[in-house]
Amino acid sequence: MGIFPFLVVAWVVAVGLYGIVTSRDLIHQIVCLIVVQSSTYVLLLGVGYVTGGVAPYFFDIPAHTRAVDPVVQALALTDVVVEAAVTALLLSFAVQAHKRFGTLDPHELAEFKG
């Protein structure tokens, strides 16, 4: 395993950024931003993994079973909520941009000033 999960993180960031740069549609661009953000889940859970560890839930196993780090899992939950909030706001901006300028193409939108 070694560095493999972290390679996945770098790959997901790079693919998402490529999508943002080349996108011709605001909605597609927002989805690409979600892809970039998804890399943080892989990173957080990858960093907190402990070899042989179980999920940090001790309902039916002894409380001192070796478990993965629960702090990064809590952070991942925060991450998901923030992503939902950011996506919702960006989508509403896209709706307004389309209403105002009649296009969702970032290249065409860049030509409108003000």
Add this chain to the structure above:
Amino acid sequence: MTPRQRIAAFGVAIAGLVTCYLWAFAGLPGFGRYPGPYGPVILRNAVAQTNATGVVSAINFDYRGFDTVGEEFILFTAAAGMAVVLRLLRGEGERSPVDEAAGRRVPPTSGAVRMPALLLIGPTILIGWWLSSHAQTDPSGGFQGGVVLATAFILVYLSGEFIAFRRISPVDLLDAVEAIGAGGFAAIGVTAVALGFPYLYNFLPLGHTPGAVSSSGTIALISFFVGLEVGAAFILIVGELLEQTLIVRSR
């Protein structure tokens, strides 16, 4: 900047970024050998201290409760921000899309969509409720439960019409539920202060059995309030976006 130049500039930038990334990752402790001191300390003490068997929930709603208040208000602000951005602007008129294309008939919802959606509403509410009220025992909690509860209302939209969705989830009621959820969380923290403890201190009795639904003090209560807030916020957000497709606004 032409698209070709843009790609070339991106290629240079991403090569640099990925190189720095891999360099940083190479310095991390190997996968599966996390050395952080904070997690193991919580793992050793959380179950005994809070009587919650879901340690992630114990962190979210107790140890890091203060962060979670902020997190909850991020969602609260986003729902409010959306309502502001998508409001009826000055000089805009609203009309139904039917007026735009009077000759075209809107096809009714097909039975293949309507039936599964109707069948799933009940179980979805049950699962959402269960998730919101079991943060202290299982991998669940108010955030997950709230989203699942909101899904039940979206199923109503799928199985019927937007009017039915609005009738069972009026905006005024959702605003009130969202405010109660967000305010309730903050109020639990203030109550702890009023009793002479730090903000969001777990001041309720912890119960005797770790993993019992009634155990873990404020963790279960906070999770329930978060469920209300998240559920209402998601229904508001989805409702705002659906409205944009169903009402034509123009000057």
